[in-house]
Amino acid sequence: MMNTPLTVGSLLERAEKFFPKKQVVSRTLSGIHRFTYKEIGERTRRLASALEKLGIEKGDRVGTFAWNHHRHLEAYFAAPGMGAVLHTINIRLSPEHVSYIINHAEDKVLLIDEDLVPLIERSKDQFKTVEAYIIMTDKDELPETTLEPVYSYEKLLRESSPKFEFVKNIDENDPAGMCYTSATTGNPKGVVYSHRGIVLHSFAFGLADTAALSETDVVLPVVPMFHANAWGLPFAATWFGSTQVLPGPLFTPKLLAELIDQEKVTFTAGVPTIWLGLLNELEKGSYNTSSLRSIVCGGSAAPRGMIKAFETKYKIPFLHAYGMTETTPLATVSRLKRYQIGLEEEEILDIRSKQGLLVPGLEMKVISGNGEVKWDGEEMGELLLRGPWIADGYYKDERSKDAFRDGWLYTGDVATVDEEGVIKLVDRTNDLIKSGGEWISSVDLENAFMSHDAVFEASVVAVPHEQWQERPVACVVLKEQYKGKVTKQELLEFIAPQFAKWWLPDDVVFMEEIPKTSVGKFLKRALRDQLKDHLVQNS
Amino acid sequence: MMNTPLTVGSLLERAEKFFPKKQVVSRTLSGIHRFTYKEIGERTRRLASALEKLGIEKGDRVGTFAWNHHRHLEAYFAAPGMGAVLHTINIRLSPEHVSYIINHAEDKVLLIDEDLVPLIERSKDQFKTVEAYIIMTDKDELPETTLEPVYSYEKLLRESSPKFEFVKNIDENDPAGMCYTSATTGNPKGVVYSHRGIVLHSFAFGLADTAALSETDVVLPVVPMFHANAWGLPFAATWFGSTQVLPGPLFTPKLLAELIDQEKVTFTAGVPTIWLGLLNELEKGSYNTSSLRSIVCGGSAAPRGMIKAFETKYKIPFLHAYGMTETTPLATVSRLKRYQIGLEEEEILDIRSKQGLLVPGLEMKVISGNGEVKWDGEEMGELLLRGPWIADGYYKDERSKDAFRDGWLYTGDVATVDEEGVIKLVDRTNDLIKSGGEWISSVDLENAFMSHDAVFEASVVAVPHEQWQERPVACVVLKEQYKGKVTKQELLEFIAPQFAKWWLPDDVVFMEEIPKTSVGKFLKRALRDQLKDHLVQNS
Numbered sequence A, B: 001m002m003n004t005p006l007t008v009g010s011l012l013e014r015a016e017k018f019f020p021k022k023q024v025v026s027r028t029l030s031g032i033h034r035f036t037y038k039e040i041g042e043r044t045r046r047l048a049s050a051l052e053k054l055g056i057e058k059g060d061r062v063g064t065f066a067w068n069h070h071r072h073l074e075a076y077f078a079a080p081g082m083g084a085v086l087h088t089i090n091i092r093l094s095p096e097h098v099s100y101i102i103n104h105a106e107d108k109v110l111l112i113d114e115d116l117v118p119l120i121e122r123s124k125d126q127f128k129t130v131e132a133y134i135i136m137t138d139k140d141e142l143p144e145t146t147l148e149p150v151y152s153y154e155k156l157l158r159e160s161s162p163k164f165e166f167v168k169n170i171d172e173n174d175p176a177g178m179c180y181t182s183a184t185t186g187n188p189k190g191v192v193y194s195h196r197g198i199v200l201h202s203f204a205f206g207l208a209d210t211a212a213l214s215e216t217d218v219v220l221p222v223v224p225m226f227h228a229n230a231w232g233l234p235f236a237a238t239w240f241g242s243t244q245v246l247p248g249p250l251f252t253p254k255l256l257a258e259l260i261d262q263e264k265v266t267f268t269a270g271v272p273t274i275w276l277g278l279l280n281e282l283e284k285g286s287y288n289t290s291s292l293r294s295i296v297c298g299g300s301a302a303p304r305g306m307i308k309a310f311e312t313k314y315k316i317p318f319l320h321a322y323g324m325t326e327t328t329p330l331a332t333v334s335r336l337k338r339y340q341i342g343l344e345e346e347e348i349l350d351i352r353s354k355q356g357l358l359v360p361g362l363e364m365k366v367i368s369g370n371g372e373v374k375w376d377g378e379e380m381g382e383l384l385l386r387g388p389w390i391a392d393g394y395y396k397d398e399r400s401k402d403a404f405r406d407g408w409l410y411t412g413d414v415a416t417v418d419e420e421g422v423i424k425l426v427d428r429t430n431d432l433i434k435s436g437g438e439w440i441s442s443v444d445l446e447n448a449f450m451s452h453d454a455v456f457e458a459s460v461v462a463v464p465h466e467q468w469q470e471r472p473v474a475c476v477v478l479k480e481q482y483k484g485k486v487t488k489q490e491l492l493e494f495i496a497p498q499f500a501k502w503w504l505p506d507d508v509v510f511m512e513e514i515p516k517t518s519v520g521k522f523l524k525r526a527l528r529d530q531l532k533d534h535l536v537q538n539s
Ligand SMILES: Nc1ncnc2c1ncn2[C@@H]1O[C@H](COP(=O)(O)OP(=O)(O)OP(=O)(O)O)[C@@H](O)[C@H]1O
Pocket: A181, A182, A183, A184, A185, A186, A187, A188, A189, A228, A297, A298, A299, A300, A301, A302, A320, A321, A322, A323, A324, A325, A326, A355, A411, A412, A413, A425, A428, A519, A521
């Protein structure tokens, strides 16, 4: 067979060639803009040509610090298209983390959203490698800034060539992108994506049995473009010629509901907190969401009650998926097998709330002390993954040797596997609660709380305990209308029938908000810190 | 990213692991048999182990001479699974072609269906490399045969290990399979498939925008397993865990209709002559075909009238696809773009009867003397293809240098491209009719004839002509009930409004049957030979 390499540039070329009239709808500070793939293609080539003039060479890192919009999409293809490396930086990281990863990745140019310039200014003195700042703004003038040298994105584009040719003769194993993990468990770790990995992942994303992403879809990635490549959506959606709706800065549930309604979105993806917010919004307003054929939810466990609400109340098919920054990220998707299609609603919900079946192309193993766990839905073990879109190490990082061993990625996620081969995550290794020598899964307890009508969010963490080593404590946020009207005791009684007695939390702490990570996951580290003396004081 | 290779063995491993209970339904001489993927997996490993004992080593060719059934499927995975090369031999080739390709491929072992043994016996004295014959029979005893040494498939399996491990550390570019073209235009040419090519092709086959093959499908490949890997279906269907229905020997339209009805087939694939036969059968009998969600049709142009009958009369979605043995084979699929979905029925049929849009992962170019043709649906040129599942040469064959140039496959197919990037094949370069310096497309004329109620099949070929060099002559087979009731003149008048006058055939020849190739395509070479003096005598 021909040894044509799999390249990221070729994904956009397909859209330019076969879907030139299809659109990318982009919301920026100045409103909604519409670009065809033909225009996106030309603008991307102009950007690559501009970056070249600024001295970007093969293998150099180009950082982005931006929301989801068309310019960010252009950077997604311009950097790999010219043989450089796209480094998407999480705009919600602390200033220390921002300068840490920019220096660690050795970014040479930074593409920054106008409204995010202050966040970069406050760290800029720490930067060791950045040679130029490009500001992505709709305006003709640049904002006042201390960044230097500084360029206007649109001005650079105007001065550059729309005919720039993407590199062809690259090794498909060359780096195309990089991203640092969301730092739920510690300092961010850098993951490098190859052209091959991104293209194979895009194939996997379009399979009928995974996300089935199609040209006929109108795709709205709520997941930020700095969070594991927006789960690969910009690459796959461009390749397939899907319409894209990029929601831009300062995004609210209301805006999400409106965009779905107005743009007839068929496919959207994001973390559970987003969907909890959307549910809330749908209850308040009156929106037409009938165009939606798939909500992809990952990043944290999707609560069963939430899935039920979407599927039964709003008739929106819900797709629970699992992945990591280290896995490009799609690793499992929950779908019914043919012989499960006729099951009862509750059984179907049980399946849908699991993380699902391994995506074609990957290998998995769940191991505990005694080797591989039994596929009985009971025995827990750490999930190991292998395959061509799984990282083989962290970028220049000591921690590689812990997570990457014997050719496998040790995910740090604890799972059971049922008879169907479907995995269910019970916790992160760090979040499991060890009570008197036995494991308690915080995820199961959280799901039980969140199925109570009064509960908006719940997170269960391990709190040190003299006698039992650790005991679970539940942190609960009540819905507005239930505040002050529900007691701890009621909640504990509500979940009690589902668990052995010793699993029940020792306490329920009501909160205004659960602290979250930069991408909207429950930040259990913070809760554990906050509650570390909770049971000592109480005893 | 990890450098795990893409291997054919891993496709079956996924079915064994995640779909052990799903079934392969196999029809053999003794009736219908059902095997789970767990059983198929064990039997495949036993076969690999048996082949190893017979001396098969990495890179050796294992020939199959068989219908579509479970044992053939086992060979599909056993040979590549052990690092050997599966060579599927077309059972309908002439004895000369059979010994030519067996010697050319240097097959070491042949796996032969019981009822096909006589076809091998008549050529066996020519074989130079075959060291063992394995007979695939349901019976305990072997049939009487002059082949030697000869083994019973089931007996070998019983004596071998179900735990054989597939090779892991192979180069994904190593050969996994090979197949010779159907010899429509001359001697068969050998194509070698790599592991990488087969796996990438399987990804492409599962995309929502191509065939969307899924675990939930019940797949019946009518296309023979010796014809371009049954278009990749056995690989992809096994990988995704789809139910497979393998129709076995001496297959009729009646049997096809019955299997679709009884096994609730959702997905089937084959050449147009098969579907013409099925249409005929559906009109006679009473079958429930409501389970079908997709008929994939390729290998020759699908007549518009036939597509219309399936889509409007039987409500069976019809998918016209194009490919070659050299392209593993899927290259284009005809689907509507989002903005075409609301078009009128006739416009939709126009799109559906074209060969379609290039599959993600490939590149194309249509060239005429003046470079790339305009995408206007008018200008004709030769179709060139490139990509990771396109062959880069014929196996040890002089003809490679004609077909493979500057990194492209010259398909020998003449196409137009419309504004949407959709290709329409107008002819093979060899079949185009050159009349007075202008090209006439035989395919368009054939389609016009076949849309007449009385016409069962029509083929238009170039016949030498003194004044015009070549002129078109139509060969027409009438449906039973119309025989003797329709005149040449009527048919010519029927098609006349659609064409310029000089396109109209000089004559219509009624025939009992149109000669076909080994895989059911019109054999225009034979027609041209037969008619070469037709216009000379007439003038
Ligand atoms: N569907 C899901 N259900 C439960 N947990 C999930 C799901 N999808 C992802 N996760 C969790 O998210 C993790 C991957 O997240 P990501 O790569 O964004 O960074 P992180 O692990 O949160 O941060 P860090 O690795 O820096 O601590 C997984 O390892 C898993 O713990």
